[in-house]
Amino acid sequence: MASSSSSSVSSNYDIPWVEKYRPNKVSDIVGNEDAVSRLKVIARDGNMPNLILSGPPGTGKTTSILALAHELLGANYREAVLELNASDDRGIDVVRNKIKMFAQKKVTLPPGCHKVIILDEADRFFFDFFGGNMVKCRYNISMTSGAQQALRRTMEIYSNTTRFALACNTSSKIIEPIQSRCAIVRFSRLSDQEILGRLMVVVETEKVPYIPEGLEAVIFTADGDMRQALNNLQATYSGFRFVNQENVFKVCDQPHPLHVKNMVKHVLEGNFDDACSGLKQLYDLGYSPTDIITTLFRIIKNYDMAEYLKLEFMKETGFAHMRICDGVGSYLQLCGLLAKLSVARETAKAV
Amino acid sequence: MGKRDAVVVLSSDEEEEDWKPNKNSRSKLSSSVPQANPEVAKKKKKARFSSSVPRSRSSRVDQFEHLGDEFDEALRAFNGSIGYVKNQRKELWVDKYKPQSLEELAVHKKKVEEVKMWFEQRLRTPKEEFDSYVLVISGPAGVGKSATVHMIASHLGAGLCEWKTPIPTLWQEHVHNSSSGIRYTSKLDEFENFVERTRKYISLSGESKSSIILLIDDLPVSNGKFAYGRLQNCLRVLVQSTRTPTAILVTEYGNTETADRTARSIEELVLSLESAGACKVLFNPVTLNSIKRTLSRICRLEQCNVTAGEIDLIAKASGGDIRHAITSLQYYTLKPETSFSSPSSNGALACFEEKTVDLNSLDVEASLPFGRDETLSLFHALGKFLHNKRDTENAVTSDHDRFHLREKFRRLPLKMEAPEKVLSQAHGQARPVVDFLHENVLDFIRDENIDDAWTVASYLSEADFLLASSRGTITRSYEAESVLQSTAVSVAVRGVLFGNSNPLSSRWHAIRRPKIWQVEQSSVCNKFEMMKQRFTAYDGLSSSNLSHVAMEHRHVLKWLGSRPYGNGVLTQGNDTEGNKVDGMTSEGQQCEASEDEIEDW
Ligand SMILES: Nc1ncnc2c1ncn2[C@@H]1O[C@H](COP(=O)(O)OP(=O)(O)O)[C@@H](O)[C@H]1O
Ligand SMILES: [Mg+2]
Numbered sequence: 001m002a003s004s005s006s007s008s009v010s011s012n013y014d015i016p017w018v019e020k021y022r023p024n025k026v027s028d029i030v031g032n033e034d035a036v037s038r039l040k041v042i043a044r045d046g047n048m049p050n051l052i053l054s055g056p057p058g059t060g061k062t063t064s065i066l067a068l069a070h071e072l073l074g075a076n077y078r079e080a081v082l083e084l085n086a087s088d089d090r091g092i093d094v095v096r097n098k099i100k101m102f103a104q105k106k107v108t109l110p111p112g113c114h115k116v117i118i119l120d121e122a123d124r125f126f127f128d129f130f131g132g133n134m135v136k137c138r139y140n141i142s143m144t145s146g147a148q149q150a151l152r153r154t155m156e157i158y159s160n161t162t163r164f165a166l167a168c169n170t171s172s173k174i175i176e177p178i179q180s181r182c183a184i185v186r187f188s189r190l191s192d193q194e195i196l197g198r199l200m201v202v203v204e205t206e207k208v209p210y211i212p213e214g215l216e217a218v219i220f221t222a223d224g225d226m227r228q229a230l231n232n233l234q235a236t237y238s239g240f241r242f243v244n245q246e247n248v249f250k251v252c253d254q255p256h257p258l259h260v261k262n263m264v265k266h267v268l269e270g271n272f273d274d275a276c277s278g279l280k281q282l283y284d285l286g287y288s289p290t291d292i293i294t295t296l297f298r299i300i301k302n303y304d305m306a307e308y309l310k311l312e313f314m315k316e317t318g319f320a321h322m323r324i325c326d327g328v329g330s331y332l333q334l335c336g337l338l339a340k341l342s343v344a345r346e347t348a349k350a351v
Numbered sequence: 352m353g354k355r356d357a358v359v360v361l362s363s364d365e366e367e368e369d370w371k372p373n374k375n376s377r378s379k380l381s382s383s384v385p386q387a388n389p390e391v392a393k394k395k396k397k398a399r400f401s402s403s404v405p406r407s408r409s410s411r412v413d414q415f416e417h418l419g420d421e422f423d424e425a426l427r428a429f430n431g432s433i434g435y436v437k438n439q440r441k442e443l444w445v446d447k448y449k450p451q452s453l454e455e456l457a458v459h460k461k462k463v464e465e466v467k468m469w470f471e472q473r474l475r476t477p478k479e480e481f482d483s484y485v486l487v488i489s490g491p492a493g494v495g496k497s498a499t500v501h502m503i504a505s506h507l508g509a510g511l512c513e514w515k516t517p518i519p520t521l522w523q524e525h526v527h528n529s530s531s532g533i534r535y536t537s538k539l540d541e542f543e544n545f546v547e548r549t550r551k552y553i554s555l556s557g558e559s560k561s562s563i564i565l566l567i568d569d570l571p572v573s574n575g576k577f578a579y580g581r582l583q584n585c586l587r588v589l590v591q592s593t594r595t596p597t598a599i600l601v602t603e604y605g606n607t608e609t610a611d612r613t614a615r616s617i618e619e620l621v622l623s624l625e626s627a628g629a630c631k632v633l634f635n636p637v638t639l640n641s642i643k644r645t646l647s648r649i650c651r652l653e654q655c656n657v658t659a660g661e662i663d664l665i666a667k668a669s670g671g672d673i674r675h676a677i678t679s680l681q682y683y684t685l686k687p688e689t690s691f692s693s694p695s696s697n698g699a700l701a702c703f704e705e706k707t708v709d710l711n712s713l714d715v716e717a718s719l720p721f722g723r724d725e726t727l728s729l730f731h732a733l734g735k736f737l738h739n740k741r742d743t744e745n746a747v748t749s750d751h752d753r754f755h756l757r758e759k760f761r762r763l764p765l766k767m768e769a770p771e772k773v774l775s776q777a778h779g780q781a782r783p784v785v786d787f788l789h790e791n792v793l794d795f796i797r798d799e800n801i802d803d804a805w806t807v808a809s810y811l812s813e814a815d816f817l818l819a820s821s822r823g824t825i826t827r828s829y830e831a832e833s834v835l836q837s838t839a840v841s842v843a844v845r846g847v848l849f850g851n852s853n854p855l856s857s858r859w860h861a862i863r864r865p866k867i868w869q870v871e872q873s874s875v876c877n878k879f880e881m882m883k884q885r886f887t888a889y890d891g892l893s894s895s896n897l898s899h900v901a902m903e904h905r906h907v908l909k910w911l912g913s914r915p916y917g918n919g920v921l922t923q924g925n926d927t928e929g930n931k932v933d934g935m936t937s938e939g940q941q942c943e944a945s946e947d948e949i950e951d952w
Pocket of ligand 2: 058061062120121167
């Protein structure tokens with residue numbers, strides 16, 4: 001959502017900051033020190049083993065792979081790297097052939113260098129191309145084992161010239177014969193400090209006027225996802241030319257966390273009516289129930305309240321979220337949630 | 352010796368295996384090319400000797416595919432000894448340290464012996480008639496199935512004739528692009544040809560069959576019911592008629608998430624192979640000790656200093672997959688100058704001793720950022736949750752103390768970071784966490800606190816409900832999905848923490864793997880089994896639902912004592928007899944499994 005607004009709001013066709021500030025070197029990647037330090041060694045010494053990078057979105061998996069490939073292959077990048085991702089929808093056979101043709105292709109590389117095949121969003125990739133895509137479900141059986149054969153065989157046969165790097169959200173979605181041939185590198189969400197560090201670099205280079213609370217808001221909306229953070233920052237800047245809380249939440253189309261926090265506070269203090277009117281305001285501003293409840297969940301997670309209450313609140317929020325996902329995303333649903341939270345509080349309260 | 356001139360290599364596995372610079376691999380294309388190193392060449396020639404079938408398209412394609420590699424290799428050989436030492440470092444360790452002898456195989460000795468005997472009997476006494484010449488070797492990925500067959504073949508001095516599923520070239524792709532479907536069948540054609548050829552060849556030349564082992568490492572893909580039927584048929588014919596010892600390797604899928612219809616259809620194929628008289632041997636995950644031994648050996652040879660504790664961790668994280676363990680080791684040893692800080696201490700070693708987590712050493716930060724087995728990195732976090740350490744008194748009076756809770760809802764502050772944070776450090780996925788908690792939490796609840804057990808169970812079931820709702824639907828966005836998952840896991844973890852108001856005092860506890868995973872797996876198997884029965888019984892036209900089959904039909908069938916396979920009466924007898932002769936009955940496996948060196952993962 002944020003990414004689309006970033007490109008449309010700006011009039012002078014800026015390149016998205018996620019691309020502009022995509023680190024070109026492995027050493028510029030923030031967070032996940034252990035993984036990055038090892039990738040650095042690979043970038044220096046070559047001989048990349050087959051890799052699966054798995055972790056939540058926007059933590060630098062794709063960036064790491066691309067940077068690594070660039071550092072490894074330098075000027076040969078265009079020749080010696082094959083990038084494939086899930087949006088490559090030209091059909092499974094073309095993709096498989098591409099992989100094979102590429103693996104067979106002769107490229108003169110310095111000794112110790114290998115060609116690299118990058119499969120981005122590999123879990124979705126397997127799902128769409130080799131797995132249970134609804135349209136292709138007639139070919140279901142052949143797809144998965146076809147992928148298996150194409151990939152695991154290619155991995156083995158060409159391992160002296162070609163290596164694979166896969167990026168995915170969950171490694172368990174990747175078929176086992178392939179997992180078995182790869183080292184698995186896990187990425188975790190970036191911490192707020194790590195994101196802040198990167199944002200500061202961008203803010204300074206782009207000369208973005210900001211106040212600290214604004215960046216805080218950007219970090220809140222990003223929830224450990226650097227891509228989201230950069231997109232939201234850029235969107236706010238191009239929309240309002242100034243990064244403060246209000247602008248960030250306006251641009252990101254997310255309910256203001258303070259507002260939501262107040263709702264929770266009202267519930268905890270027993271002011272059900274106030275909580276409800278807060279909710280009504282949000283709802284009337286046009287925020288969707290999913291947006292509201294997603295923010296609500298994150299507020300509850302970080303709110304300082306009794307252990308029992310937090311547990312109950314999370315549980316009820318979870319159920320409400322589930323029902324909303326199932327299509328019952330009404331105002332009434334959200335009011336009901338507030339009522340449930342109030343009941344939980346009443347039950348727990350000492351008389 | 353005319354046969355030897357027409358050597359056609361259906362397999363070039365040797366090439367894949369050892370990239371020795373002094374090997375002139377062109378020898379396989381035409382044996383008249385002078386051999387660079389006579390000794391090697393002799394060995395190769397023997398090993399290569401495979402079948403004198405006229406060159407077929409598939410084999411030519413195969414050869415062509417490997418031309419590039421051969422050229423590469425030749426180039427390397429040319430660069431000769433200077434480059435070699437340097438090149439050594441640029442290999443994958445799984446290739447570099449392929450086992451060179453039977454002893455080096457990380458597979459259980461008895462298993463290797465069993466398989467070796469099986470082939471030896473058939474190769475040494477060709478005159479004798481055996482009931483079965485096909486051995487299905489099944490097991491999870493990376494447990495050394497292929498390596499075992501390769502080693503045994505070279506140990507027995509037999510040539511390997513390997514079927515490799517060809518991937519169509521781009522030309523074929525172009526030709527067939529418009530009419531999809533043909534490709535798959537054409538592969539099947541080739542497979543049928545392959546089977547036919549090997550059969551004919553073997554029956555023509557009586558004497559040389561002693562030196563050949565047929566290997567089908569990759570079952571060809573079948574697409575749709577018709578093709579599948581053909582494949583099945585073709586395999587049955589192979590099983591029933593071949594007189595060449597044949598190994599068919601089948602990868603089992605342990606993980607239910609990736610085990611889709613493919614896995615099911617392969618299982619079905621295996622069953623049908625067995626019913627046609629094939630023997631079957633099951634490879635277990637490689638034992639921890641074997642993996643550790645192999646890893647230590649590699650470390651020694653590579654001269655990298657990895658502590659025993661680290662090797663132990665890597666071995667455990669691999670989940671019995673030796674290939675993955677070696678790959679992980681290679682990745683792990685890519686240390687920058689400063690050594691990896693966290694789990695290298697002895698604390699981490701103790702922490703994972705014998706799959707038992709020392710819950711007392713909770714301060715060791717031992718989440719492992721790699722490894723196939725995601726659950727291992729979880730143990731640390733799980734320990735924290737189950738152990739539920741709390742402060743002894745409510746020291747800080749925080750904001751919420753203004754609000755008075757009832758006695759029974761009050762808890763002392765937790766001695767850990769926020770559960771969500773602990774989880775994210777442990778790379779915890781919702782489903783396994785909930786399953787693990789459910790499996791283990793009762794060990795930590797006092798017998799007298801039945802109410803606590805009730806509370807915990809109800810929170811866990813709610814978490815389960817939240818997770819179940821997120822299963823199956825594929826259209827949901829990653830975001831919505833991840834909120835659901837995190838609520839579910841938070842409810843489970845916090846439910847366990849809150850519910851267990853008076854946890855058992857610290858002592859050693861082994862964290863068990865969720866039994867539900869086994870149950871789920873066998874339930875899937877059973878269901879599949881029933882579906883198949885229903886399918887055969889009704890010729891695919893049935894609409895009776897599975898619970899009917901389970902509740903009524905099966906019992907009746909059992910009672911009638913009828914066999915699941917229509918044409919199975921004869922071949923089944925065959926089957927069991929063959930098994931008895933070869934000592935590969937399931938009992939054999941069981942008694943082996945009970946041996947102490949074998950652990951289940
Ligand atoms: N660890 C990081 N360090 C610096 N920038 C990052 C990092 N992670 C993500 N980014 C930024 O976010 C964008 C998207 O990251 P990407 O690597 O594509 O994430 P994913 O993990 O989803 O593949 C990149 O263009 C980059 O600008
Ligand atoms: Mg990505």
